[in-house]
Amino acid sequence: MNTTQRSGVLNFMHYRYFKLSSMLMVAAIVTYVLAPVGDEPYGGTWLGYVLGIVSALIVLLLLWYGIARRRTPRVRYQRPHPKNGGHKQAGSVQPDFSLRRWEDRGRHLAKDAWSHGGTLQGWLSSHIYLGASLIVLATLHTGFQFGWDVHTLSYVLMLLVIASGFYGMYAYLNYPRLITLNMGEETLDDLLHKIAELDELARIHALGLPDEVNALVLKARQETRLGGSLLRQLSGKQRNCPTISAARQILQLGSKYIKNEQPELMRDLYAVLLRKERLVLRARHEIKLNARLQFWRYLHVPLAVALLAALLAHVVAILFYW
């Protein structure tokens, strides 16, 4: 769709941050290849220090995104200037015209700020590209020297954070569209409400039918699960879903109950259960997509905090053993 061609997170400002991080990476690789390397641990060389400091600064910047995202840009109301410019105004002070003057001022200020200021989209775009560039920068910083120590721990934690971030990017780019396709204008609450209504309807239909049918309906009502544990949310399935099996069995039992109004009731009940099945599947799909869209952050953020701690330990250790 045309509307989706507005600049996205990846091509924000004509790939500004892609270019920036590419340049960083290329510069790092070129210097690494060309610079002479001694015998000491790589991180201790001048290039190792430079790469380390740059990487650490980038990590801090990336962490700051978590705060920027939650923090509204400071609200700075432009106080109207008490003297409105130029006009000789007849009579008493009327708020209307002076208001217009203030607005004029406001407009120019706002425009200036807009052209210099950042949007959260810009933040996210830089977060992604700079984060990805760390793979190269930090790896070069290690000089491919790994061990069972806090230094390598920081490196591994960083890779895990980046990996979860990559998954997150994939999720952000793909799941939103699927969520809309699945839900349209409805919300999960709407679906749950409808499911409850159908449960009630199924119960009423089943009243005129034998116990066997009532048991199925009751089971479908009480044991159908939506969501639940994280794994269940992520899978979006329930093994032997009672609603689905109830619908199947009602279909099979159709030939058994053929007295009086029973066939009609069975038909209606089957239709109700089918409708419920469709809603249940949609609700599970919604829960699944949302879980997949969101869960990675529960890895990304704690890992990032752990990384920060490990990084501090890494830096302190280095300074200590200087």
Next chain:
Amino acid sequence: MAEPMVLPLRSTMTFGVGIREDILQNWREELAKCRVNLRVNAGVVGISGQRGAFRITLATGEMMTAEFVVLAIGLQGNIRKLGVPGEDFPRVQYQLDDPDEFNSETIVVVGAGDTGVENALALSKQNRVIFINRQEEFTSCTKANFDLLMAEVTKGRIETRVSTRAERVEENTGNDFPLVFVVQTPLGLERIECHRIIARLGAKPPRQLVESFGVRFPNSDSTAVPQLSEQYESNVQGLYIVGALAGYPLIKQAMNQGYEVVEYILGNPVEPADEALLKAKFTGVPGVGSVSEGIALIRRNQPLFAALTTLQLREFMLDSTVWLPPCGDMLFKRNDYSNSFFSILTGSVTINTEGKDGAVAAFQLAAGDFFGEMGLLSGRRRSGTAVAGDNCVLVETPRRSMLKLLYSVPGVRRRLDEVALKRIVRNSLDSSLPESELEHLVQDAKLKQYAVGETLFNEGDKADGLYLIRRGSVVVSRLIAGKEVVLAYVSAGNYVGEMALVSNMPHSATVRAASPTDAILLEAERVNAVMERNSSIRSKVDSRYLERIGADALPPDDEFSGLVKFLMTHGVGEATDVLLIDYSRCIRCDNCETACADAHGGIPRLNRAAGATYEQIHLPTSCRHCEHPHCMKDCPPDAIHRSVNGEVFISDSCIGCGNCQKNCPYGVIQMAAQNVHEQRGIWQIIFGTSGREPSPEENADGSSMSKKAVKCDLCKGISGGPLCVNACPTGAAFRISPEGFFSQVARGSKPSQKEPG
């Protein structure tokens, strides 16, 4: 209630905001203290005689004499009745004091105004209600009341009869229903058996009665008010008229007028209550030393207001401002969103306009001219820049006062329309058109009004002329393979119908109003004649024609068509700046809402999840800053304004009446208690604790806090533009104006985010 706020109260009687019963009680006590000779139940049926010797006849036949008479009888006493036989039966009521008084009755409610609808709604709780409307549609009640009524109708609680007139009321003896209401429906006579008829048909000036006193009215219009002197004296000397009958429906005005009239009669010099205010407005204007000189200056130099009485002019000036801008000062800029109206008393003003093709033109206006009417009428950005000339004295009138004037004084409306018509023709067709051709073109031009969805013309209709869109917007569509496909969206200031005109064929497409639209129809013959004589206008219309042909040759874009239809159905046609969310990118983090709440006292002004969705485009519940904002319609303190940048915002003078909330068809205004809310600090964010809790909606003493209306103000005053857009991490939220959006989508290029500011 204590409106207008700017006016001081003259009377020694107290009056302020409060409930009706208290105010009446106060008055009763104060009247008693003043030892006023008060006669109740004394209907006056005749006044004759003259100043110094009036004879007043009461309904009882009693006669009184008086030196002077002040009529302050208002309108309410003269209730409109059904006007059919049986209208005076006791069970036919014209008032409803307590709807709970009636229970399990069948009640017919007549009158589709707000009172009628409100009565019907209240009665429907415990009665069967049949609602009768003379008209086909419910146009005389507010949208909010209409919606409530329709909701009840859908639920089956209220039955309605439209296009139905009362025929007669009969008494019934046969069964439980005491009345039979015979009505004429479109399907024939219907006899409605009922317990009660409640007719709410409004009131009218008791004109016959007043005329029988010898008072003259200026015209036969049913809403006309008697002609009065500056001292509220009618043509009958010694007979004064104040209050609603004189055209002043507000209580404070009437009290002041009563005070002044008595002082005039006693021969005490008294200035009208507004004298000091008006005097302040005119100070500094050369050659004007007093208010009456100022009023005389307006009368002399501004023919637009010739139809106003002195009293009306004074009231008009109370809302307006006099400006003495230095030469060369800019009054408003092209593309500003201001919508006030300017009239020139002395000096000159230059208007610089720029056509769609970039052609620049300048017009010189002089004393007696006015400008700013285009923004006022179209609700759009200013079409030109106005610069003050030498010795300029201007009157600036706010939108609301000007609209009120246009609706209430037909003379002003006519004059304004004449001039505005030529200007819009020149502006949208060809700015170089000579005056004589313009005159020729606008003769017999018709102003046509369309409701949303109404067609201006259908595909295949005979070409009748050129439609200039003065207000609103239209959608051009065509039937392709049995499906209506939208081809274009055309906004105010443009025209449609040129295809048929140039090709001399029937209309090639259907054009429908996308929002309430005013169009000016220029006759085909005249347009053709003018085009023959003027190559410049011919070439302009021709190039427009070729452009359209080119666009039509492109394969129809179903997606565009569907999106336009979706947005139109949801009222985006009348929007100026609407928030859309591209759901294929929205990660449902609700950061837009959070940021909005953070910046606006903890109350978000949008609801991300609510609202309609079409494919991947979501229209959240959030203000669209309509061209003609519904919220502004009925705001008692006039607290809702539009800034030059286009934001419609609610100022601090909101009194929390809730009218705007009811009037907004898009449900984007909420009433909220004013909280103290602080933004979260960094440590609070890191540790996930919240900022200072918004104070609860109750004060310490348990009284509920006053609520005020809140709505989106496009983050006016926050540098960087709307936070809902800036706080979106994935760029899913964007703001558009329909014009920009549709023209870009139609051309197949990518719509860019609207630049804020």
